[in-house]
Amino acid sequence: MNDPDESRSGDVRAAAREKARQLRASQNRRDRRNKALLSGGIVIGVIAVLAIVAVVIMGAIRPTVPGPKNMASDGVVVGSGLKVKTTPALAADAKPIASKPDPNGSSVDIRIYADYLCKLCGDFQRTNLKQLQPLVKDGAVTVEMHPVAIYTSHSAGTRYSLRAANAAACVANYSPRSFWAFNQSLFENQPADGGPGLTDAQLKKLAAAAGASPSDIDSCVDDGRFKTWVGSASDRALSGPIPNSRVNKMTNALLVLVNGKQYTGSLTNADDFKAFILQAQGDEYSSTSTPTPSPSAGS
Template identity: 35%
Template sequence: MLVCAIHCRCNLFGRIDQREIMAGSTSGGNPQSRPTKNQRREAAREKARQFREQQERQRKRKRLLIQIGVIVAVVAVVLGGWLIIQSVQKHEQAAASVMPANMPNDGVVISEGLAVQKAEPRAADVQPERQTSPDGRLVVEIYADFMCPICGQFEQTYGQMLSEQAQAGNIDLVIHPVSILDQASQGTKYSTRSAAAAASVATYAPDSFLNYFTTLLQPGVQANESTSGLSDDRLVELARQVIGDDHPEQQDQVEKSIRDGEFKKWVKRSTDAANLTGTPTVYIDGQSLDDLSKVSDTLQQKLKDRGIDMTQTGAGASEGQ
């Protein structure tokens, strides 16, 4: 009995010790395998550092993307502005290069029978010259601004006489519409608009040019200084009247040209090229005539030198009879 009790006790103790050992091994019983408090603190700090670095990288990436976006936007704006400027400049250059037809040296040449000498538009880079006659006729050139009151007086005094001499084939009458009084039309730039309208008629309805020119200088029609001048509608209306309803295509072409301001740039260029000090400016046989009261006498003498008696033509012939 005593032996059995001792044996059982030993077995009991053995099992107890074995269970304790097994329990210790399954629960990770080695205390050194667990992270210490300092290790856990360092691990947390490392994780926080990595998180901060990740956040900083994301902020830098976001900032870089914003900067790239701003740069792209600025480049787009600059490029867009440059393209717009280039487009405007090309448009202005194209407009400046538009030249009227039938005005070889920026003037309409009216010859025998009041026929307009037809001519293709001059190249924009070719400077105008003093007009000469291919037939050796005496050349009379007139530079006129449609708002100039003295131009109106000149037309009333000498217009018919000059037209008669041209019709008879004694002279080539060259008319240059110019613009020197834009500042006198309340901001509407009437001198330029009317000169451009005359160029439109010269280009698309040349046989009606002289009539249009004289109409715009007629009393009651001619615009007065310090007014807005005639409207584009009125310029178109007068052009349609002188062209006549028998030529609807010419009427439409002239109207479109006037409303588009097709020859406004040309007016400025031609006026600048003329280098005028005032209007009307008159050249007879290539020489400027300072005293306009001597137009008839000078013309008569010049024609006489060529063996032509201007008094036998038109009004002069009537006066001599």
């Protein structure tokens, strides 16, 4: 006859063993699940890091696009009658073709590299463009404008310098006769450094007011057609050399050259710059035997 107490004891031990088995199985399942989640998390993390790296690399590698027409030198050459010198669009990755000063010295060669958000650039242009305009019209002066985007990170994330320079390239490409007026209006309506800058809609409105064709300009501004080119042209100006100049490269957001010599005078005194123009042309006279017309001090 079996002892009831021994039977009960055996049942308890069996139940305990089963309970232990269930606990081990449950723990094993949790371990496998946690391992899978950890592995999946690592994989997801690696994928996320790789995605970020890919974005950075793609952002650093600019896609090659053709440059704008009438800017083969990376600048817009404005001469007699405020007419823009026409040049074809350069193929992607083509080197710019430096414009050549008048070999006869009949006009003063002025080259302006400027960022549309740079306050010093604005001071210089607002002070001097009005007095330069009649001299350019008469053929006494040739002005080559080089829009650059150096202050792109100074506009609360809107990349205004880049957008404005792209808009200028759009006008040079599609409505070159409007370039002088559009360039001037960008400085007359210059936003503050550190703010969001003008919107694309405002840039398009200024272009239309300058006489540019909205049907061409609007889409060019909207899709940032020449942003990549602007970045490349800005890099070239910053790395140098600066053609037809004694200056090696740009060191800030404004560079003004008169017959190859850098202007370092007042940016808010028109008389100072006019005197520099006359001096530069006087230096040109000293190297030639035939005098040429000059912009008069009273112009």
